[in-house]
Every structure is written in C-alpha cells, then in structure tokens.
Amino acid sequence: MIPLKKHTSEILHKLDLIDDDNDDIVLIAIKSNIPDYKMAYQLNRYLGVSFTKVLPEISLTENVTVFFRSFIYQDHKNHLIWRLLENKSNYAQGDANEGYSLFENNEDLFTATRYLIPEWKNIDFFILIENTDFLFNTDTLLDKLQKIKNISAQFIVDIDSLTLKSQKNLIF
Numbered sequence: 003m004i005p006l007k008k009h010t011s012e013i014l015h016k017l018d019l020i021d022d023d024n025d026d027i028v029l030i031a032i033k034s035n036i037p038d039y040k041m042a043y044q045l046n047r048y049l050g051v052s053f054t055k056v057l058p059e060i061s062l063t064e065n066v067t068v069f070f071r072s073f074i075y076q077d078h079k080n081h082l083i084w085r086l087l088e089n090k091s092n093y094a095q096g097d098a099n100e101g102y103s104l105f106e107n108n109e110d111l112f113t114a115t116r117y118l119i120p121e122w123k124n125i126d127f128f129i130l131i132e133n134t135d136f137l138f139n140t141d142t143l144l145d146k147l148q149k150i151k152n153i154s155a156q157f158i159v160d161i162d163s164l165t166l167k168s169q170k171n172l173i174f
Contacts, residue, residue, distance in 0.1 A: 028134050029172070032127040032147065033155035038088050041127055042073045044150050045086060049143070051075045053086050060087070060118070062171060068116040083132040087172075089118045089125050119168045122159070130172060 034041060042053040053073035060070040073086040092115055117123055131138070140158055147156040161169060 026132065026134050027161055028129075028131040028138065028140055028143075029159045029161050030129040030131075030140075030143070030147070031122055031125040031155075031157055031159050032129065032153055033124065034126050034153045036152045038071045038073070038086070038127070040152070042086055044152065045129075048146055048150050051077070051084055053084070062116075062118070070118050081133050082138075085128075085130040085132075087118060087128045087130060089122065089128055091116050091118070118171050119164060121164060121168060128159070 032041070036044070039055075042055070045051060046053055053075045056072045056074050060072050062068050062070070068091050070091045071088045075084040075086075076082075077084065119125070119128065122128075144156055144158070147153055161172070164172075
C-alpha cells in the first residue's frame with residue numbers, strides 16, 4: 003500500500019543549511035612588525051604553546067599562486083588546535099602556462115602584496131583557535147598578548163563578518 007499525500011505543497015521538513023561551525027572558532031588579529039618565526043617564538047614563550055612551522059605553506063590560487071607561512075600547535079590536553087597565520091605575502095608564482103625567462107622582466111611576481119584576509123590589510127597575523135568552548139577565556143589570552151613587546155594591537159575578529167572568500171581561506 004502506498005501512502006497518499008494530502009497536499010503536495012505542504013512542507014514536511016525544512017533543512018537549515020546555515021553552518022554554525024564558527025561558534026567553536028576564535029580568530030584573533032595581531033598587528034606587529036616582527037617576522038613570522040619571531041612571532042611564533044614570542045607566542046610560545048608568553049602563551050605556553052609550542053608552535054611549529056607547517057610545510058608546505060598555505061597556497062591560494064586565482065590567477066597566480068600565493069604562499070602564506072603558517073604555524074600549528076595541537077593542544078591535546080584541551081583538544082584545541084592553534085594556528086598562527088601570516089596575513090601578508092609578497093611571494094607569488096605566476097601562471098604555469100606562461101614561460102618565464104631569466105632575461106624577462108618578472109617584477110610582478112614579487113612586488114604585489116596579497117592578503118589571506120583582504121578585509122584586514124593592516125593586520126600582520128591571525129591566531130585561529132579551533133574547538134573552543136564556553137570555558138575558553140579569550141580575555142585572558144588578549145591580556146597575555148598585550149604583554150608581548152612587539153605586538154602593537156590585538157583583538158578578536160568575528161568570523162561571520164568576513165566575506166565567504168575570506169572564510170574559505172581559513173579552512174584547512
């Protein structure tokens with residue numbers, strides 16, 4: 003026996019496709035004038051973490067491939083994943099179809115600055131912390147970051163305020 007539908011226009015169940023996975027992610031913007039490896043060292047020293055460099059580097063491809071350095075720390079005790087991400091990159095690799103020569107002018111490969119999150123061009127680094135819960139204290143973390151000599155500004159960024167393209171750049 004086949005069950006009969008009373009009204010074909012009646013909605014039986016509506017699926018909500020909005021992804022609320024950003025609730026367990028903290029994104030902190032950092033303004034600093036030090037290189038990435040020194041930033042990782044300072045964070046290791048002041049926060050009690052142990053960032054290690056990730057190889058290969060993050061690469062984003064549109065018309066050119068851009069490389070961003072990153073560091074990772076996995077806190078197994080608290081089930082957190084910390085990532086230190088470089089926001090600015092001056093290193094890009096041109097289209098593979100184009101032939102480059104030693105004697106051609108290839109200045110455009112290294113002069114254009116690209117950004118992991120273009121909405122925040124004045125920010126040098128981001129700390130992305132995954133799997134946070136209500137017990138994770140962001141105020142304490144910001145206080146510790148404020149004590150680092152070479153950090154001139156730090157604040158929490160609302161991930162939902164970023165464009166979809168920038169949010170996609172933060173997925174690893």
